[in-house]
Amino acid sequence: MIWAFLVANAVVVHAMYFAVDSPAHNTFGAIGRLLGLYLAFMLVVQLLLIARLPVLDRRFGMDRLTAWHRWTGLSIFWLALLHPAFVLLGFARYDRIPVLRETVNFSKQTPVLLGMIAVGLIVVVVALSVRTARKRLPYEVWHAIHFLVYAVIVLAVIHQVYEGTAFKVNAVAQVYWWGLWALAIGALLTGRLIVPLLRNARHRLRVSAVVPEAGDAVSVHVSGRDLDRLNARAGQFFLWRFPGHNPWWQVNPFSLSAAPDGTSLRLTAKGIGTTSSGLRDLPVGTRVLVEGPYGAMTTARRVREKSLLIAGGIGVTPIRALLEDPDLGDTVVLYRVRDAADAVLGDELRDLAGDRLHLLTGRTGPDNNPFTARNLVTLVPDVTDRDVFICGPAAMTDAVLRTLNELRVPRKQVHAELFRLAGG
Template sequence: MTTVHTPPRPPTAIRPEVVARTGLYALLAANAAVVAVLFAQAGFASNALIVLGRLAGLYGALLMAFQLLLVARLPWLDRRIGMDRLTLWHRWTGFTLLWTLLAHAVFITLGYADSSGLDPVDQLVDLAETVEGVLRAVVALALILVVGTVSARFARRRLAYETWHFVHLYTYLAVVLAFTHQVAVGTTFVASPAATAYWWTLWSVALGSVLLGRLVLPLWRNLRHRLRVSAVVPENDDVVSVHITGRDLHRLPARAGQFFLWRFLTRDRWWQANPFSLSAAPDGRTLRLTVKAAGDGSAALRHLRPGTRVFAEGPYGAFTTLRRTRPDTVLVAGGVGVTPIRALLEELSGHAVVIHRVATERDAVLHDELRELAQAKGAELYLVTGPATPDRLAPAELARLVPDIADRDVYLCGPPGMTAAVRRSLRELGVPKPQIHFERFSLAG
C-alpha cells in the first residue's frame, strides 16, 4: 500500500533559491568591498605593477574562500540552490580564481623585476629563495593550474570521476599553502588589527564550513541513524530497489526528490560513493533507492545482503516541493529518472500530471506504483514509449497532454539529452523559467 503525503504548500512570495542566491551575491560583494577598504588603508607601493599584483592576490584569497563555501555542502544552501548549481558556480569561480592568481604572480614578479633590474624568471627564483612563503605560493599556484587543467571540459570528459576527484583534493593543500603565504608576506594581512582579524575570520569561516558540511555533519548523522540494508528487491533484470532502515529516521531531514551519496560498506565497495535519489518519500521508518545497473558499482547492488552497513552523506538537492510556485504540477520523467519523480508525486498536493518517457513498456520501472499512487492522488499518468526521437515530447505533444502547462510547475528528471529537449519545448510553450525545475544528479557537474 502506498502512503500518500500531502503537506501544506510552502509560502511562495519569495522563492527560497532567490533568497539564497541573493544572499551569496551580497556576501561576496560585501567582502569584496571590505578587501578594497583594507587594501587602501594599508597604503600603496611605489610600483604600480606591485600594487596591481597585491590587489589581485587579495581578491584571489577571497575567491578561494568563496570556493570553499560553495562546496561545503551546507544544508541551508544546498536545499535552496542544489548541489548541481553550487558545483557549477564553484567551477566557474575556479577558473576566475586561476586567472586572478596568475595575474597576482605575473604583476608581482614584473614589478619587483622592474625595481631590481633582474629578468622576470631570475626575479621569481630570487623571491622564492629569499622571501618566506613565496616558494609555498609557487607550489600552490602550480597545484591550482593542474586542478584547473583536469577540470576543463575536454579533460573532464576523459577522466573517471574517482581520478578527477583524487586530483581535485590537492586543492585543499593549495589552500593551506596559499594561506600560509598570505600570513608570511601579506602586507595587508598585518597592516592593522582589523585587517588581521578580518582575514583570520574569513579563512576560519570558509574552512570551518567545509569541515562542518563534509565531515562533522555526515559522521554525526551516520553515528546517530546507523543505517543498514533491510531488503534488496529486483524490479527487472537491470533495476533493483534497496530498502534501508536505521534509528530515529524521523529526525533525518530528507525530502522527496533529494539524493544521498551512498557507500555500502562491503569489502570491495566501501570506498565508492554514488549519488542515488530516493525513490519513495521518506516516511520516518525506511529509505528506498531504485538504481539501474550502469556500471560495476550500481550492478553490484543487486548482490547486497540485508544487514549490510551503509554510510550515507546527505540528503542533498533542491529538487523538492520547496521550489513550488504554482498550485498544480507536471512531472516529466525519462527512464530511471522516474525515481525522484515517483517520490515527489507522493508528497505533492494539488493536481498533477505525470509523463513517463521510456523506450519500451518493459523499461517503465515502478510503473505499477506510479499508477496506484496517481489513482490515490487524483493525478493523470501518461506512459510515452518509442525510440528516442525529439518529437515524442515536442511542444505540440506536451500541449496535447497538458493544455494548461504554462500555468503549472514542471519537474523534470531524465537523461541529459531528453532533459535538454524538454526544456526547449517548455520554453516554446511559454512556461516561465522559475516554474521549470530540474537537477543534475552528479558530483562533478
C-alpha cells in the same frame, strides 16, 4: 543576503588594499597584489559552496549551487594564474632581470614555493573538471581528485599569512582574514564532517535488502533508527558510502526512489559507474554512511495546484518518490526512455500514476521529439498552469527548460535537478 555578503567583502578587500603603507613598485605589482586578495576571497567563497550549507541548498537547489561552484572554480583558476604572473612581472621589471630568473629566485622562498604548488594543484583540478575531460573520468576518480582542493586551501592560508601584504597591514586586517577563513573552514567541517558523523552515529544505517530492477538497475533498501529525524523529503538525494564494500573515500549521489517513511530509505541506481554497478553485490547488513538530505526539488517549492513530472532514464528516481507526496495535487507524468523494457520502476509508476503516465519511447529525432513546444502542449495542454519537476540527462533537461521558456512558463514554477557533478 548573498549579494550583501559579496559586496560588503569586496569593499573591505579594496579598503585593505589601499591601506597598505608600502605601495607596489610598479603597475604590474599593484595589479598582482589586488588579484591576490581577490583570489583569497574566492577561495573562501568556494569553501562555503563546498560546505553545502542547508540554507543555500534548500533555497537554490544543488543544480544552481553546482553552477556557482563551477564559475567560482573558473574564477579561481584564472586568478591563480594571473596573480603570480603579474607579481613576477612587477618584480622582474623592478629588479631588471628576466621573468624566468625572477621565478627561480622566488621559488627559493618557502612561502612563495607553497603558493606556486597551490597554483599547480588548482590547474590540475580545473583541467580535469573541464567537461571534455570530466566525461572520460569515472565519478569516483573525479571526486578523489577534488580532495586536492583541501591541500590548496592549506597552502593558500600559509602563503597568505607569510606573504600577504594586506593580510599583515594591521590588526583589523588580520582579524578580518582569520575570521573569514574560520567562517569558511568551520562551515566546511560542520557540514561535511561533524554533522554527518553525528547523524550516522545516531541512525546506524544498514542495507536491509537489494532488489534488481529493469534496465540493469538495482534498488537498495536501507533501514536504521529514528529515520524520521533525518527530515528527508521525496525528491531529495543523499551522498552514499558503503564502507567495507567500497573504500571510505568513495561516495556517490543517489536520489531517494521512494518517499521516506521514517523507517527506511530506498535508492535506485543504474549500473553505469564502479559504485552503481557494484550495488547489486552489496551484502545485506552492510554499513551505510550518508551525507544529506540535499536538493530543493520538493513540493515545498510548489506554487500551483497541479503538477507535471518529467523524467528521463534513471532520472526517474526522484520523480517516482515525488509521486507519493500528497501535496502534488493533480499530476501528469512524462517518462522518456529508449525502450519500454528500460523503464526503471515502470510498474510502480503505473500503479501510482495510472493513465496519467505517458511513456515516451524511441530515439530522439526530428520525427520523435516529445519536448518541442508543440508536442509538449499536445501532451499537456495546461502546462503553463502547472509546477514542472524535471530530472534526467543534461541534454534532455536542457531541451525541456528551453521549451518551457519558449512557452513562457514562469521560472518559479520550474524545478529541476541536473546533477551535472554526478557520474554513476
